[in-house]
Amino acid sequence: MLLMDQDELKKQEAKCTQENPPACTASCPIHVDARKLMLDIQNQDLKSALATLQKKQPFPGIISRICDHPCEAECKRQEAGPAIAISALERFCVKNQTKIVKAGIVPPKSQTVAVVGSGLRGLTAAYDLAKKGYKVSLFEKADRLGGDLWNFSDAQLPPEVIVEELSVLNRLNVQIHLNTAITQQDLAKLQEEFNVVYLGLAAHSDEISELLGEQSWIDPVTCATPLPGIFSGAVVGNDSPIKSVADGRKAAVSIDRYLQGVSLTASREGEGPFETQLYVNTKGISPLPAVQMNDEPGGYTSEEAVQEAGRCLNCQCLECVKACKYMQEYGSYPKKYLRQIYNNDTIVMGMRHGNKMINSCSLCGQCAEICPQGLDLGETCKATRESMVSKGKMPPSAHDFALRDMAFSNSEEFAMSRHQPGHDSSQYVFFPGCQLSGSSPEQVEKVYAYLREKLSGGVALMLRCCGAPADWAGDQTLFQSSLEGMVAELESLGKPQLIVACSTCHSVFREKFKGVVSLWELMADLDLPVQGAVINGSILAVQDACTTRNEPIIQDAVRHILTKLGCKIEELPYNKERTKCCGFGGLTSFANPELAKKIIEDRISESTTDYVAYCAMCRDNFASKGKRTVHLLDLVFGTDLDKAAIRPSVGFSYRHENRAKLKRTLLHSLWKEAPQEKDVAYLTVNLELNERVLEIMEERRILIEDIQQVIELAERTGRKFINPDNGHSLAYFRPVKVTYWVEYQPQEQGFVVLNVYSHRMEIVEESHE
Amino acid sequence: MNNTLKQTPTTLWKCGKCGGELQRGSVKASYLGNDFVVEELKCLNCGLVLITEELALGKMFEVEQSLEDK
Numbered sequence: 052m053l054l055m056d057q058d059e060l061k062k063q064e065a066k067c068t069q070e071n072p073p074a075c076t077a078s079c080p081i082h083v084d085a086r087k088l089m090l091d092i093q094n095q096d097l098k099s100a101l102a103t104l105q106k107k108q109p110f111p112g113i114i115s116r117i118c119d120h121p122c123e124a125e126c127k128r129q130e131a132g133p134a135i136a137i138s139a140l141e142r143f144c145v146k147n148q149t150k151i152v153k154a155g156i157v158p159p160k161s162q163t164v165a166v167v168g169s170g171l172r173g174l175t176a177a178y179d180l181a182k183k184g185y186k187v188s189l190f191e192k193a194d195r196l197g198g199d200l201w202n203f204s205d206a207q208l209p210p211e212v213i214v215e216e217l218s219v220l221n222r223l224n225v226q227i228h229l230n231t232a233i234t235q236q237d238l239a240k241l242q243e244e245f246n247v248v249y250l251g252l253a254a255h256s257d258e259i260s261e262l263l264g265e266q267s268w269i270d271p272v273t274c275a276t277p278l279p280g281i282f283s284g285a286v287v288g289n290d291s292p293i294k295s296v297a298d299g300r301k302a303a304v305s306i307d308r309y310l311q312g313v314s315l316t317a318s319r320e321g322e323g324p325f326e327t328q329l330y331v332n333t334k335g336i337s338p339l340p341a342v343q344m345n346d347e348p349g350g351y352t353s354e355e356a357v358q359e360a361g362r363c364l365n366c367q368c369l370e371c372v373k374a375c376k377y378m379q380e381y382g383s384y385p386k387k388y389l390r391q392i393y394n395n396d397t398i399v400m401g402m403r404h405g406n407k408m409i410n411s412c413s414l415c416g417q418c419a420e421i422c423p424q425g426l427d428l429g430e431t432c433k434a435t436r437e438s439m440v441s442k443g444k445m446p447p448s449a450h451d452f453a454l455r456d457m458a459f460s461n462s463e464e465f466a467m468s469r470h471q472p473g474h475d476s477s478q479y480v481f482f483p484g485c486q487l488s489g490s491s492p493e494q495v496e497k498v499y500a501y502l503r504e505k506l507s508g509g510v511a512l513m514l515r516c517c518g519a520p521a522d523w524a525g526d527q528t529l530f531q532s533s534l535e536g537m538v539a540e541l542e543s544l545g546k547p548q549l550i551v552a553c554s555t556c557h558s559v560f561r562e563k564f565k566g567v568v569s570l571w572e573l574m575a576d577l578d579l580p581v582q583g584a585v586i587n588g589s590i591l592a593v594q595d596a597c598t599t600r601n602e603p604i605i606q607d608a609v610r611h612i613l614t615k616l617g618c619k620i621e622e623l624p625y626n627k628e629r630t631k632c633c634g635f636g637g638l639t640s641f642a643n644p645e646l647a648k649k650i651i652e653d654r655i656s657e658s659t660t661d662y663v664a665y666c667a668m669c670r671d672n673f674a675s676k677g678k679r680t681v682h683l684l685d686l687v688f689g690t691d692l693d694k695a696a697i698r699p700s701v702g703f704s705y706r707h708e709n710r711a712k713l714k715r716t717l718l719h720s721l722w723k724e725a726p727q728e729k730d731v732a733y734l735t736v737n738l739e740l741n742e743r744v745l746e747i748m749e750e751r752r753i754l755i756e757d758i759q760q761v762i763e764l765a766e767r768t769g770r771k772f773i774n775p776d777n778g779h780s781l782a783y784f785r786p787v788k789v790t791y792w793v794e795y796q797p798q799e800q801g802f803v804v805l806n807v808y809s810h811r812m813e814i815v816e817e818s819h820e
Numbered sequence: 821m822n823n824t825l826k827q828t829p830t831t832l833w834k835c836g837k838c839g840g841e842l843q844r845g846s847v848k849a850s851y852l853g854n855d856f857v858v859e860e861l862k863c864l865n866c867g868l869v870l871i872t873e874e875l876a877l878g879k880m881f882e883v884e885q886s887l888e889d890k
Contacts, residue, residue, distance in 0.1 A: 403889045446888030447852070771836040772870060781833060783871070792871065810876040811884050814860075815848040816867045 055431060060393045063431060066424035067386035068328045073366035075122040075137060077327035080297030083107045085122055085137050089363035092140055092356050097148035104144060109178040109296065110216040112149065113200065115141035116208045117292045121324065127331050127366050132338040135363050136351075139344070143351040149215075159224075160184040162310045165245040167233045167262075170198030171292055172284045173251025174217065175299030176306070181223035183307055188245070189225050192232035196220075199289055206348065238262055242280060247306050250276075250283040251299060259283060273315040274302035282306055297323060330368045330423045371418035371428070374625060376650045377639070378418065378428075381408055385418065385428045396435050403444065409435050410449045411646050414523060414637035415597035420628050429637065436525025447788065448811060449642040450524035452752045456703070460485040460516035461533065464729070465710040468513045468540045471503055472721050477547035478508025481570075482560075484553030485516040487684075489706030490667040492713035494684040497580075498552060498570065499717075505577050511544045514714055517556035523638045534563060554596035554605065554666055555636075571665060571683070575608035579615060579687055586686065592621040592658045594673070594680070595630035596666035603627065609665050609683060616686050621660050635668040644750070651676045661696055675700035702745060704755040733763035737801025744804050753791060753807045760784050761793040762802050779805060785813065833870055835863035842870055852887050 055063065071077075075085040084103055091100035104111040118138055126134035162185055166177045169191040181187045189196070196217050200208065220227065233241065241248045252258045254269050266277045274285045282305055286298040301322060305315050342359035344351055351359060371385060372378040381388065388408070395405030412432040419427035439445040459465065465485070470477050481502050483495040502510045518533030541547070541564070549567040551557045560567045591613065599605045606627050613620055625631045631654050634640050634647035655662070655678035662680040664670040673680040674697065685695035701709065715726040736759040740748070748754070765771040765782030772781040783792045790813070794806040833842060842861040847869050849856050862869040871880070 402886070406889050446885075448884065448888060765836075769837045770866070770868060772833040772842075772868065773836040773839075774832050775834060776832055780836060781870075782836075790871070792873070792876065806873065808873045808876050810871060810880050812849050812851040812880055814869045814871060815850060816869055 055389075055393050055396070055434065060389060063389050063426060064386050066422065066426035067368075067384060067389070068330050068424065069368045069384045070386055071327045071329035073329055073331070074125040074127055074327050075135075075366075077329075078125040078324045079107075079122050080293050080324050081107045081300060083122070085135075086363065086365060088137075088140070088144070089135065089360040090365065092144065092360035093363075095353070095357060097144055098150070100144045101148045101150075104141060109175045109300075110219070111141075112145045112212050112216040113208065114292065114296060115145040116212070117200075117203055119291050119293055121291075121293065127333060127364055128339075128362060130333040131336045132362070133341040136341055136359055139351055140356055140360055143353075143356045146350060147353070157182070157184040159186070160310075162186065162247075163188070163245045164306060164310075165190065165241045165248045166251055167238075167241070167248065168192075168198065168251035168258075169196040170251060170289065171200070171295035172253075172299035172302070173198075173249070174220075175296045176249050176251055176303045177220060177225050178223065179300055179303035180306060181220065181225050183303075185307075185310070187223075187225045188228060189220065190228045190231045190233055190241075192230070194229050196227065196229070233262070235262055235264065238281075242278070246280065246310060248281045249274075249302050249306060250281065251302075252284050253289050253295075254283065254285050254287045256284075256287075272319060273305045274298070275305060275309075275315060280309070282309075329366060330370065331364065331366045332368075332370055333364065336364065368423075370421050370423070371426070374421050374629070374631070375417055376653050377412050377646060380411065380646050380649070385422075385426055388428060389431060392431055392435050396438055406439070406444075406446050406449070407643060409439070410446070410642035411639055412637055413597065413632040413634065413639045413650070415630075415632035416600050417597065417625075417629060417631060420600060432637070433523070433525065436523075437527055438525075440525040440527070445525060450520070450526075450638055451788065452703075453520045453638050453641045454524055454526065454529070456706075457485075457516045457518070457520040457533070459707055460514075460710060461536065463727075464707070465714055466515040467714055467718070468511065468544055469722055470511045470544065471509045472723075474509035474511075476509055477511035477544050479506055479550050480511040480513050480541070480544055480547040482513050482515075482517075482549055482551045482553075482556060484551065484556045484667075485710060486555075486667040486671075486706075487552050488514060488710045488713050490671050490701045490709070491682065491684065492709045492716070494682070494688065495552075495713060496717065497688050498684065501580055502550065502573075509547070510550075511547055512717065513540055513544070514710070515540070517551075517553070517559040519555045519559050520638060522559065523636070534559075537563075554598040554602070557602070557605070558598040569602070569605045569608065571605055571608040571612060574687065575611040575615075579612065580689075586617045586692075588617060588619055590619040590621050590660055591663040591681070592623050592660040593626065594623070594633070594654070594662050594664040594666075594669050595627055596664070596669055597630055597632040597636050598666075600628050600630060612683065612687065613663065618663070618686065621658060623657050625657070633664075633666070633669040633672040635672060640672075641752075647672075648676070655680075671700035674698060702749045703752065704748065707754065707756070732767075733759040736763050736766075738762075739798065739801060739803045744807065748807055751807065751809060753809055757784075757786070757789075757791045757809075758793050758804055758807060760786060761791050762795060765793075766797075790814070833861075835866055835868055837866045837868065838863065840865050851884055852890075854887055 073086045076082050088100055088103045091103055104115055108114040120138035122137050123134040128135050164180050164185050164187050166173045166189045169189055177187045177189045197213050200213055259267050269276055269283050269285045271285045274282045276283050282302045284298050286294050289295060308315050339362050342355050369384060391405045392409055395403050409432050412429050414429040414433050416429055419425050481499055488495050499512055518530050521530035521533055549560060549564050550570055552570040557569050595606050610620055634650035640647035651672050655673050655676055662673055663683055664680055665683040670680050670682045679696035681692055681695045718724040718726045761782050761784040764784050779794055779796050781794045783790050789809050789811055791809045795802045795804050840863050843864055844859050845862050846857050847860045849858050860869055
């Protein structure tokens with residue numbers, strides 16, 4: 052994806068439906084926020100409930116008692132029980148809370164409006180326009196305001212409520228003229244006297260025909276008549292009170308625009324009822340019957356109302372947020388995140404507060420899979436990281452360590468390519484990847500032996516990193532150069548077919564190298580090693596690697612192997628294309644270790660069954676938080692499963708060591724090459740590291756090698772601090788961009804490391820020597 | 821062993837090179853092209869500057885983070 056511009060932002064934002072109104076609000080002609088009303092009732096906050104009604108209803112005491120509630124027909128609760136009794140709950144509110152919030156009045160305007168008729172249209176238009184500050188005069192032929200309102204039964208709409216509710220018009224200084232019928236002649240006078248005249252009557256009614264004669268065509272969108280300054284009801288009939296209110300409101304909007312001299316027609320799509328785009332997943336919601344009223348004529352009691360409002364589903368989308376810890380971490384949803392990311396990327400001066408958020412996404416693609424519109428927030432995060440890198444605005448601390456780890460894997464320490472011993476060409480090349488090699492080098496040796504045995508035509512071995520860390524870090528230059536290195540190596544081997552053990556490597560190579568095949572696909576078709584573990588029908592829950600999200604073939608192959616091994620499979624709630632990342636993807640664990648911990652905890656709590664993973668990072672991450680997890684290779688090669696399930700995660704230092712050792716071992720045992728030992732003084736520095744120090748090193752991303760360098764330099768030059776009381780030494784070294792500090796104590800065979808820490812800021816020392 | 825991690829109070833450190841006491845003095849610090857002068861403990865003879873764990877993981881880290889987001 053290209054970096055977001057305004058258009059792209061809008062396109063992406065439009066995919067997120069979370070801000071769309073719920074079906075009840077969208078289907079209401081005046082968009083009463085019934086969802087909020089239900090929350091207000093549940094909270095027993097009737098003052099707020101009334102304010103919610105009053106925000107949209109001109110006379111809540113009246114409208115809430117007589118509304119024909121089209122909302123209920125659209126209520127999503129109907130997918131699990133009857134619709135919420137919104138109408139009855141509105142009545143409950145206005146019956147039990149009568150203190151009307153005073154309407155806010157804006158400074159008076161000089162323009163005048165005559166409203167003819169005081170039915171719901173006229174009343175609504177008069178109220179809306181008076182609230183906007185216009186001088187409104189209301190003409191009613193009868194001796195009281197309200198028109199058809201008086202036809203409702205006293206029980207449904209008591210007369211005193213009509214009087215009380217309409218008294219708001221006096222407070223708004225509406226001039227009321229009762230017993231004043233308007234004829235066609237009077238209309239001409241009104242037209243002269245007032246800036247605008249509104250005929251608050253049903254469209255095509257006899258009264259309209261009498262008043263407008265041949266000019267009784269009415270614009271359905273704006274309520275304008277062919278006569279300048281005269282507006283009229285555009286809805287036919289008076290059978291729906293709420294439609295009449297909406298009709299009066301629509302005219303009031305037009306009249307306001309007319310008097311301000313702006314377009315009557317621009318952006319009016321949102322008015323009136325519409326179909327909402329809000330996606331609401333009602334799967335798994337238990338049906339609930341409607342709460343019955345103990346006293347039907349009296350309406351809901353407070354208790355009943357709270358219970359009935361409690362059936363409201365509080366319709367939201369949030370599908371991706373429900374599934375993803377990262378989405379939850381920042382307390383919002385993709386539409387808001389997209390805007391924050393865009394703002395962060397386009398900021399010229401000031402703090403980029405979104406950096407960490409952008410770098411915390413695991414880019415796993417789960418949101419795109421779950422979102423009904425396919426919105427992929429990770430895609431935007433990744434593109435933005437690339438933009439940050441290209442502008443030199445990527446915080447160095449975010450990915451520096453991971454990229455140095457990648458550099459190690461592509462250095463002489465680990466990287467190598469060889470044809471199978473005794474071959475000078477290769478049909479295949481096995482690419483174990485850096486993490487399996489770092490975590491379980493012995494498994495790599497076993498797999499390579501297995502492949503040599505099963506496949507003919509020569510199986511080469513290639514050790515290095517696939518480049519995913521650079522891609523995830525947004526460093527496209529580094530990523531491309533790593534891929535080029537891969538191409539060169541493959542060419543030197545005669546372009547054999549790639550066999551990869553790691554799903555991430557697979558996802559990186561899929562596009563670039565045709566024919567790349569997953570080790571699992573291959574194993575599913577071949578005979579498994581005879582020494583496979585004795586499983587005897589034990590159950591394991593499968594952790595699908597997030598980089599196989601769109602690779603059902605790999606996921607199926609893994610299940611096939613498990614079945615062949617006699618294992619019973621448990622599917623996790625989020626599996627296959629909906630699987631969750633383990634916290635390593637997208638370098639989350641480097642940019643935001645706290646979040647990565649939450650991601651792991653969340654994933655391992657999905658089932659109490661032991662997990663089986665086919666990605667070394669998934670296995671190690673889960674095991675690091677105490678989840679019994681085996682690697683698929685533990686099963687295939689018959690390891691002691693109880694031991695394998697609780698094998699701790701391998702720390703950063705030992706991953707390096709394991710990789711380097713793997714290369715040395717293989718070169719020695721298979722190719723009979725004498726490995727080149729790195730000849731640097733610091734490697735001979737012997738360290739004693741207790742568990743707590745190792746933990747701190749892991750947390751602070753400090754390697755054994757870093758510590759060795761600090762001590763070697765300090766001991767050689769004497770440049771260190773000494774504590775005369777306990778003999779501790781404290782020294783530092785800055786190889787490149789990070790200064791490492793080590794507190795230590797010499798002992799017979801080497802040095803006891805007591806503490807380590809680092810900082811990135813450089814201290815410029817002035818030498819006095 | 822846990823108590824060994826608690827770092828010795830800073831004032832107790834002496835320069836390992838000359839054995840001299842550390843004193844507060846101005847020190848140049850730099851990050852991402854931003855330079856500042858701060859007061860830190862150092863050996864006035866040898867120029868060695870002491871950055872304690874508390875400073876490195878506290879104030880200094882905060883400043884690094886905010887400069888990275890600038």
